[in-house]
Amino acid sequence: MFNGDIFTFLKPKNELESQPAKKGSEENRPYIPDAMWVKCPGCKDMILAADMEENNRVCVKCGHHFRLSANKRIELLADIGTFEEMDADLQSKNVIDFPEYTRKLKSAQIQSGESESVKTGVCKIGGIKTVICVMDPTFMMGSMGSVTGEKITRAFEYATRNALPIIACTVSGGARMQEGILSLMQMAKTSGAVKKHSDAGLLYITVLTDPTTGGVTASFAMEGDIIISEPNALIAFAGPRVIEQTIRQKLPKNFQTAEFLLEKGFIDMVVQRSDLKETLYKLLKLHMFEGEVLPV
Amino acid sequence: MNAFDKVTAARSVDKLTSMDFIERMFKDSFIELHGDRRFADDKAVIGGVAMLHDTPVTVIGLEKGRNLKERMERNFGMAHPEGYRKALRLMKQAEKFKRPIICFVDTSGAYCGIGAEERGQGQAIAENIMEMMALKTPIISIFIGEGGSGGALALAVADEVWMLENSVYSVISPEGCASILWKDSSRTAEAAEVLKLTAQDLFKLGVIERIIREPKKDEYKAFESLKVLIGRTLEKNSRLSENELVETRYNRFRKFGNS
Numbered sequence: 191m192f193n194g195d196i197f198t199f200l201k202p203k204n205e206l207e208s209q210p211a212k213k214g215s216e217e218n219r220p221y222i223p224d225a226m227w228v229k230c231p232g233c234k235d236m237i238l239a240a241d242m243e244e245n246n247r248v249c250v251k252c253g254h255h256f257r258l259s260a261n262k263r264i265e266l267l268a269d270i271g272t273f274e275e276m277d278a279d280l281q282s283k284n285v286i287d288f289p290e291y292t293r294k295l296k297s298a299q300i301q302s303g304e305s306e307s308v309k310t311g312v313c314k315i316g317g318i319k320t321v322i323c324v325m326d327p328t329f330m331m332g333s334m335g336s337v338t339g340e341k342i343t344r345a346f347e348y349a350t351r352n353a354l355p356i357i358a359c360t361v362s363g364g365a366r367m368q369e370g371i372l373s374l375m376q377m378a379k380t381s382g383a384v385k386k387h388s389d390a391g392l393l394y395i396t397v398l399t400d401p402t403t404g405g406v407t408a409s410f411a412m413e414g415d416i417i418i419s420e421p422n423a424l425i426a427f428a429g430p431r432v433i434e435q436t437i438r439q440k441l442p443k444n445f446q447t448a449e450f451l452l453e454k455g456f457i458d459m460v461v462q463r464s465d466l467k468e469t470l471y472k473l474l475k476l477h478m479f480e481g482e483v484l485p486v
Numbered sequence: 487m488n489a490f491d492k493v494t495a496a497r498s499v500d501k502l503t504s505m506d507f508i509e510r511m512f513k514d515s516f517i518e519l520h521g522d523r524r525f526a527d528d529k530a531v532i533g534g535v536a537m538l539h540d541t542p543v544t545v546i547g548l549e550k551g552r553n554l555k556e557r558m559e560r561n562f563g564m565a566h567p568e569g570y571r572k573a574l575r576l577m578k579q580a581e582k583f584k585r586p587i588i589c590f591v592d593t594s595g596a597y598c599g600i601g602a603e604e605r606g607q608g609q610a611i612a613e614n615i616m617e618m619m620a621l622k623t624p625i626i627s628i629f630i631g632e633g634g635s636g637g638a639l640a641l642a643v644a645d646e647v648w649m650l651e652n653s654v655y656s657v658i659s660p661e662g663c664a665s666i667l668w669k670d671s672s673r674t675a676e677a678a679e680v681l682k683l684t685a686q687d688l689f690k691l692g693v694i695e696r697i698i699r700e701p702k703k704d705e706y707k708a709f710e711s712l713k714v715l716i717g718r719t720l721e722k723n724s725r726l727s728e729n730e731l732v733e734t735r736y737n738r739f740r741k742f743g744n745s
């Protein structure tokens with residue numbers, strides 16, 4: 191009864207770099223929300239999907255953090271009814287006429303229900319107004335194309351103009367190769383916008399989630415004033431498979447996990463999903479301007 | 487030449503390296519500076535100060551090495567985080583002393599390895615990109631061979647980016663693209679084509695300002711004209727106020743994918 195293929199989210203980490211589209215698999219397969227059981231990659235037990243969903247997609251047995259869609263994460267973090275989306279109408283184009291890209295975009299839109307790999311907007315967290323960018327793992331593995339970069343850049347520019355803090359929740363396989371060099375340019379574009387926001391004395395918090403790799407790691411994901419990660423998330427520049435192929439040796443067990451990055455000094459803290467909103471709230475509150483009060 | 491011929495030419499061991507350009511253009515005036523002050527001196531990155539005609543400049547290059555021994559020493563031009571941090575240190579130094587910066591880019595990519603990841607390859611590249619975006623001194627980057635993804639961009643957030651006619655600049659190697667997208671390494675040439683990675687393609691996309699004719703090893707006139715062209719461009723940018731300079735650079739990158 192359990193079909194291990196139902197949840198494409200559950201693939202082992204090393205498989206996470208974008209795979210070629212196999213006919214009738216991955217990409218085109220519908221997400222089945224009412225599947226009863228899922229196998230937890232953390233404890234390897236079968237757990238009730240409904241329990242896991244109820245628990246913000248965290249395994250009730252071992253605490254393994256499953257991936258969260260952009261909508262679910264916004265629901266988790268934003269005060270009810272406060273999220274106002276920006277630039278929802280921006281759509282990717284096949285600018286360099288890359289084969290199959292137009293079709294892939296369409297199927298990513300259908301599969302994820304999102305128009306791009308990031309959703310941006312303003313919301314309140316514990317009553318504090320903030321800009322928020324949330325990437326979606328189901329949209330072409332959160333890859334960064336021109337519109338992804340554009341939406342993030344506009345969100346930073348909006349935050350700078352309005353003297354607001356900004357939070358970016360990342361999940362990404364890296365730059366989107368179907369847009370060639372233009373996807374690489376998004377690393378510079380977004381970083382420029384981060385820098386302006388930073389130079390204006392404003393707070394930027396990144397929340398790294400599994401997996402954050404490649405061009406996203408090598409740009410705005412690592413540029414936060416404060417960098418938070420979810421437990422056990424894969425955070426890398428080069429993915430583990432690429433490294434294993436390059437150096438032809440097995441990688442240490444804990445390598446490139448959030449906990450590993452914490453130990454090496456590259457992130458500030460590892461925070462459980464259940465504590466994420468409160469942690470963000472405390473940090474936002476601490477950075478409020480002197481004399482500012484919540485508009486409640 | 488098709489796109490893959492360009493890739494092959496860009497990777498050729500006969501191609502002039504950053505050191506070749508530095509020697510020919512700056513001769514004895516080049517003084518090499520070493521180290522990132524944090525961890526090590528990465529030999530995949532060469533950096534230092536030199537005179538461009540009468541102007542002091544900072545010169546930084548990704549260096550592949552000119553023979554096997556050098557190539558091993560220089561890790562085939564694949565920098566570790568300390569290489570990018572050395573580059574950033576020298577760029578900050580250039581800003582302090584109001585020297586323009588000239589970068590030579592030639593790398594298949596940032597190194598993929600345990601040490602590189604442990605020491606924050608992604609963070610190092612991100613920091614370079616972000617800091618270069620706001621550096622208050624003119625920057626020119628010249629691609630002289632391979633421009634592999636983020637590892638190349640970390641030295642190419644510049645006011646102008648130029649490429650030699652047989653150089654390439656891409657988000658992913660054609661091999662990587664073919665194997666990830668099609669699981670078929672025999673389609674590498676096709677991947678090179680669709681990635682639009684040649685100097686000519688990139689000029690059309692508005693990603694670079696100039697294509698530079700490939701100079702021959704001892705064609706001293708060609709290096710002299712390149713110097714003149716660089717000098718003129720740096721001078722033009724030096725006349726801008728610091729804010730105008732940074733704002734112009736911001737807008738240069740801001741326009742990509744803004745439609």
Ligand SMILES: [Zn+2]
Nearest residue numbers: 230233249252
């Ligand atoms: Zn579990």
